[in-house]
Amino acid sequence: MEPTEKSQMLDNFITEVTGVDRKATIRGNACVFCTTPNLKFRDELSKKEYRISGICQNCQDQVFKENEDIRDIQKLYAPAID
Numbered sequence: 001m002e003p004t005e006k007s008q009m010l011d012n013f014i015t016e017v018t019g020v021d022r023k024a025t026i027r028g029n030a031c032v033f034c035t036t037p038n039l040k041f042r043d044e045l046s047k048k049e050y051r052i053s054g055i056c057q058n059c060q061d062q063v064f065k066e067n068e069d070i071r072d073i074q075k076l077y078a079p080a081i082d
């Protein structure tokens, strides 16, 4: 899948936080959190989220259920979502 374009600063930030290259992960249809990504996305929003963050459907479900703080990071991305 093709990653969304982000500022280099944001990409560096994501790489620092997750320890992986966001764009390379998304291009390789991989997931920044797990080694068995589920890329059958429930809806366009989830698909968009993957192209932004590199987090697969299963991990989105877990992360967003357990950690509301991540929602704030989504808000941080929001202005760049087209």
Ligand SMILES: [Zn+2]
Residues within 6 Å of the ligand: 031, 032, 033, 034, 035, 036, 037, 038, 055, 056, 057, 058, 059, 060
């Ligand atoms: Zn995953």
